[in-house]
Amino acid sequence: MATPAKPGAFNIVIVAQGGRLQYEAVIFAASLRAMSPGFAGRLLVAEPQPGPLWPNDPRIKDDGTRALLDGFGAEIVPFDSRHFGHAYPYGNKIEALLSLPEGAPFVFFDTDTLVTGDLAQVPFDFARPTASLRREGTWPQIELYGPGYGAIWKSLYDRFGLDYESSLDLSQPDEYWKRYLYFNAGFFFYRCPRVFGQRFLDYAVAIRDDPPPELVCQSLDPWLDQVALPLVIHGLGGGRDTLPKGRLDGDVTCHYRTLPLLYARESDHVVKVLEDVTAPHRIKKVLKDYDPIKRMIYQGRGIKVRALFDRDNLPPREQVIRNAIKRNGFWMR
Structure with missing residues (x-):
């Protein structure tokens, strides 16, 4: 080992x-x-x-x-x-x-x-x-009359001479994306x-x-x-x-993707770390030149985003969260 x-x-x-x-x-x-x-x-x-x-x-x-x-x-x-x-x-x-x-x-x-x-x-x-x-099951997107998950992934493993069967999570159903x-x-x-x-x-x-x-x-x-x-x-x-x-992606790191998503769905600890490490003047002086950071962190737009969501009852799909932020005019990238 x-x-x-x-x-x-x-x-x-x-x-x-x-x-x-x-x-x-x-x-x-x-x-x-x-x-x-x-x-x-x-x-x-x-x-x-x-x-x-x-x-x-x-x-x-x-x-x-x-x-x-x-x-x-x-x-x-x-x-x-x-x-x-x-x-x-x-x-x-x-x-x-x-x-x-x-x-x-x-x-x-x-x-x-x-x-x-x-x-x-x-x-x-x-x-x-x-x-x-x-992650979510973003790829592949299965077409009605096209090959399924298994055929698509197996074709890739076969292309590179890799063992397909040993990559599968057999606790997940056949043709469910998490099996692959x-x-x-x-x-x-x-x-x-x-x-x-x-x-x-x-x-x-x-x-x-x-x-x-x-x-x-x-x-x-x-x-x-x-x-x-x-x-x-x-x-x-x-x-x-x-x-x-x-x-990773837990209590040691947070892949937040965008600041609106961070404020919408991450823990109070994550928000505190973000705001604490960006607070020193020498850092703020540089970061405020980027408008999304200036508005989300330093002008309080992130807190407004946070108020839209219940962290204990978030929508299961990220796109739903994004759409809600956009409807309220708070989306920034």
Whole structure:
């Protein structure tokens, strides 16, 4: 049995570029330092560089943002976009991995994540990767006369020579989406970013450029990364249950997606962490330049969103929450 890595002996990776992601990166870094003071690894901020796949320079241009990230001990790691870029920015999380330190265990987080507890105490087993199970059945979308879940997923496992049967959760009914390995790509981890990243890239590009016939009716935008991810994790010996439940996407991290969703559905503790780590003047001075953050956090719109919902009786589907926020004129991204 693989031995879990010692606490702190791993890198944390996020992706940031000019615009919304740079401000989310500041919030992530501030929350990491406030809530995980024992984290002894490196915080790597992967930044796409200009190139033919970007119509504009994607780098962080604001000196104030860079200074804050530097002050939090973040290291900016440049990477080139050779396969995705502007056309599919979710591909950043794939291509960034190939520029990270080889052989060093890593945990990737989407930048719109808040650290709410001590990451150094999470018992990662970096030989057995997993990803976020805080997801809905967003892919595939089954057509009336098209192939079902089983045929679609099996075609992908067969394409890459993976064992399909061992990926199934047999406690779930046949043709119910939870029976099939499916993650949100908000976090994932492994013992080496380049091994994980190369397989992730190979699978994603192959699915995009030459999908199995069973995918003919399926959209891959924006789902491509989440289609390839379970194949990567399964192929590298991981699965659903390699982390204790309730830690990531629980009491240690919160993948909030957008600030209106955070205020609508997350706990009082999450809201307090957000507002505490963004309160210092040096941080507020930078973050208030981004209008959604200024209005939601500093001008109190988030509290108005929060008043619309009962956290003990939330709608089961995220889209219902989003629609309610929009109807009340409070949606911001």
